[in-house]
């Protein structure tokens with residue numbers, strides 16, 4: 001049953017504990033769906049430890065790789081082998097060693113229209129719709145089992161930056177963003193809030209002292225994209241002690 005817009009905050013000790021807690025949630029989500037599982041990954045530095053953990057023997061041997069499809073919530077418009085490319089990071093951290101190539105769904109960035117994020121967005125929207133088997137999202141049938149997310153210093157999540165039109169987009173599944181609000185200032189492609197919301201669980205990983213200031217603003221309820229991003233079902237924030245503002249520390 002949908003818990004709609006509630007959000008659960010789970011404090012953990014440090015980045016290692018956070019990666020482990022996230023890995024356990026990934027496994028639990030996979031186990032809850034005996035069919036084809038869809039996971040939407042995120043970029044940035046925060047999820048790297050989780051990705052590397054999933055490739056270790058302990059997790060790798062228990063994950064049914066054949067029935068999991070891996071998508072990405074946003075992409076930077078750089079060549080697909082550039083270290084700044086989000087799916088490239090995920091590939092290097094675990095997918096290339098673990099997942100069948102056909103189950104990995106990157107956003108195309110190596111086209112002749114490399115500088116046109118709208119072209120990449122339209123291609124990915126078509127791919128998501130084909131995977132889902134419909135052009136309208138049905139709240140009773142989420143697109144993703146799990147969506148991973150991070151938070152940027154300005155309160156962005158995916159490539160949904162404060163005040164940008166992409167944040168208000170309600171019809172399109174994927175949109176182009178001509179310029180990012182933070183480094184790298186390259187064009188981006190991002191799934192929109194309704195698309196990201198179409199999941200059984202949205203899982204944020206927030207760690208480190210550098211996140212404390214923005215986390216305080218978010219917890220105070222400021223209207224920022226990371227606060228608007230909610231699953232139609234379950235939303236969980238894993239937060240380590242260094243990121244937690246004093247009032248919230250255990």
Ligand SMILES: O=C(O)[C@H](O)[C@@H](O)[C@H](O)[C@H](O)COP(=O)(O)O
Pocket residue numbers: 042043044045046047074075076086149150151152153156157158159
């Ligand atoms: O492409 C991106 O940059 C991301 O998907 C972005 O939304 C990221 O999750 C946050 O900026 C947090 O980034 P860090 O994990 O590097 O702090």
